[in-house]
Amino acid sequence: MEGEVVELYELDYSDLLQLCSDKCIETNDSSITKSVMENLGPEGPGLLAITGVPEASNLRRNLLPLARKLALLNNDRRKRLLKEHNLGSDVSLKNPNRNVSSFSMQLKYEQCFERSDCQVDDVEFDNQNDEVVDRDEFNKLGCTFKELGYCMMDLGLRLAQICDKAIGGQELQLSLLESGTAKGRLIHYHSAVDNDIVREAAKRNGQSKARDGKGNKNERLTLTQQGVESSNNQSNDYGLWQQWHYDYGIFTLLTVPMFLLSSHQEAAASANNDLPVSSEHEFPSPSGHTYLHIFDPKKNQVFMVKAPSESLILQVGEAADILSKGKLRATLHCVCRPPKEENLSRETYVVFLQPAWSKQFSLFDYPLELLALSGQQWGACNKGTEQSRQVPEELSHEIQKIVPPLLSRLKDGMTFAEFSRETTKQYYGGKGLQSNR
Incomplete structure (x- = not known):
């Protein structure tokens, strides 16, 4: 699935601090704030990139490769490690057919x-073969996970403050603080090689009755509550790791993904009980973009995010859309698999910022034309869009068909908890639009 490339607006960390300062320069404030709101608003992509964040690069470089290593570990060892570092999982890690860990x-x-601050050393490399040195690599897993998560939470709070200033009031920032918590998630999107390794390990361990990859209902509901539904159907026409959806919190913060090129020798080593093998290398994106794709319903157009x-990327969720009365735009998105790169995996770290479960939503002053945007109206506002740029009708x-419109899930006076339950139900419940996908 191809589309136009959208290069995200870059907000430098120093400018972000300046915007949040009481001493900010008025002209600089208005210019940058305008650009932020244009990119997060209804006419923009609903995303922006934050650059120059201190220590973020080092933390990302240390944390992301651990996603794949954890995914391929022996179940018992992984269970001990996760417990030691106070981590859980949103998927059944014993499922040998999972496409996401x-x-x-x-x-x-x-x-x-x-x-x-957590002291995290730079990754060490073997100078002869440029491979990561395997030296107590999980020792600071929990510390690094939290430190990068706290960094991203701080960015989200600051962006909420900037948006509040532009909109008027303190609705977004207060809603985040009232929730008390955010959800951090380290995600490994499996390559075909990874799938082979996991299945071989399962066979050795006597898991003869391999599951179908769809997981049980509770597992899927938990995983998808923050928008991490994987495409378990490998034969789907569009090659998705993650199906189309909206995140329904306030902001989602995520790292630019790391791609790892795995060796087919790993699968052979797995068959001979030689795991773990650390032969993966960071690999440039084959297309130069993130493989995060967004869909603009008004233009009937898919964009590839670069x-x-x-x-670090900030993405608008539906709660921000609702609380801002449509001044911020929730982003409809998916994650695609790179075509013809079956041994390429994708690693990322995501933090979901949401309001308190008891936060009540009001539809007063929310633009009705946005609320009523549905499948029948998609593409109705695309008169200026070249036909060649629009996505195929199919x-x-x-x-x-698989993305329930906001109007069907949101009722005036709903709490965030009620809205999230209804959203999850319509996406993935027994009769949900993606329940059999």
């Missing part, structure tokens, strides 16, 4: 404000 932790704002290397209809 996810490792999660609740992050508290209180600890974010009180934290002392972001500066090692930047794909447009497919997206419309």
Whole structure:
């Protein structure tokens, strides 16, 4: 699935601090704030990239390769490691047919404000073969996970403050603080080689009754509550790791992904009980973009997201859309597999910022034309868009069929908890639009 490339607006960390300062220069404030709101608003992509964040590059470089290593570990050893570092998972890690492995932790704002910096050394390399040195690599897993998570929570709070200033009031920032926590998730999107390794390990361990990769209902509901539904159907026409959806929190912060090129020798080593094998190498994106794709319903157009290397991406969720009365735009997105790169995996770290479960939503003053945007209206506002840039009709209809419109899930006076339950139900419940996908 191809589309136009959108290069994200770059907000430098120093400018972000300046915007949040009481001493900010008025002209600079208005110019940059305008650009932020244009990119996060209804006419923009609903995303931006934050560059120059201190220590973010080092933390990312240390943390992301551990996603794949954890995914391929022996189940018993992984279970001990996750317990030691206070991590859980949103998927059944015993499922040999899973296409995504996810490792999660609740992050508290209180600890974010009180934290002392975690000392994380740079990754060590063997100069002869440029491979990562395997030296107590999981020792600082939990520390690194939290430190990068707290960094991203701080960015989200600052962006909420900037948006609040532009909109008026303090609705977004207060809603985040009232929730008390955010959800951090380290995600490994499996390559075909990874799938072979996991299945071979399962056979050796006597897991003869391999599951079908769909997981049980509770597992899927937990995983998808923050928008991490994988495409378990390998034969789907569009090659997705993650199906089309909206995140329904306030902001999602995520690292630019790391791609790892795995050796087919690993699968052979797995068959001979030689795991773990550490022969993966970071690999440039085959297309130069992130493989995060967004869909603009108004233009009936898919965009491939490109972001500066090692930047952090902020994405708008539906709660921000609702609380801002449509001044911020929730982003409809998916994650695609790189075609013809079956031994390429994708690693990323995501923090979901949401309001308190008890936060009540009001539809007063929310633009009705945005609320009523549904499948029948998609593409109705695209008169200025070149036909060649629009997505094929088949794909447009497919997206419309599996993404329930906001109006069908949101009622005036709903709490965030009620809205999230209804959203999850309509996406993935027994009769949900993606329940059999």
